[in-house]
Amino acid sequence: MSTSLGIGSRVDHLHFGRGVVVDTASEFYIIWFKSQQDTKSISKDFAGLKTLEEVEAAASEGPITIADIEQALNNILDQRLHDTQVVPIALKWKRGNMILKPGDSTMATKEIPIETFFHKIVMLRDKLRVMEQKINAHKGLDDSDKVELQQYITSVYGTLTTFNVLFKETIHQFKGVSTKD
Secondary structure, eight states: OOSOBOTTOEEEETTTEEEEEEEEOSSEEEEEETTTTEEEEEETTOTTEEEEEOOBOOOOOSOOOHHHHHHHHHHHHHHHTTOOOOOOBOGGGTTOEEEEOOSSTTSOOEEEEHHHHHHHHHHHHHHHHHHHHHHHHOSSSOHHHHHHHHHHHHHHHHHGGGGGGGBSSGGGSOOOOOOOO
16 A cells, blocks of 8 residues: 555455554554454555545544544444445355255245355344444443343354354354353
8 A cells, every 4th residue: 555544444455354444553554344343453565455445644633542433433333334245155055055845745845045045144144243333332231231232142143153154254254152261
């Protein structure tokens, strides 16, 4: 990248996908990535970072607070809530069908394209992520309520790990609570 990106610039990372610059330093950007639901420090000269929408870098006005970052993320999430991310299905499942065969032989079987089913799974995952964000940003919930609700969502993710076999890339998969100590 030849220019210095400002806070709010939208980027596309080779591995992490789309993100938004939430802070800058002399040699790297702090970028929040939707796929990771987290920030990463990325070198300003990293060749795998593509600018999607550039915001001019402002003159330094002092340190950025957590409240500044939360406000920027809330604004971005509100603006981009309906953006869809392309999540690739594993190649072995492309053009495949799921066959649902009832135990009652008088009833017909149902065939569903696996890609249609996969799309529904991805939509479910994305809606859970939005719910997580709304819980974490909710002003009426105290921290213990947020933790309790987050534990339920993590448990749901764990239940859905069965469907990880459909995802081409592990960064898009469901992750539940680790059973390793």
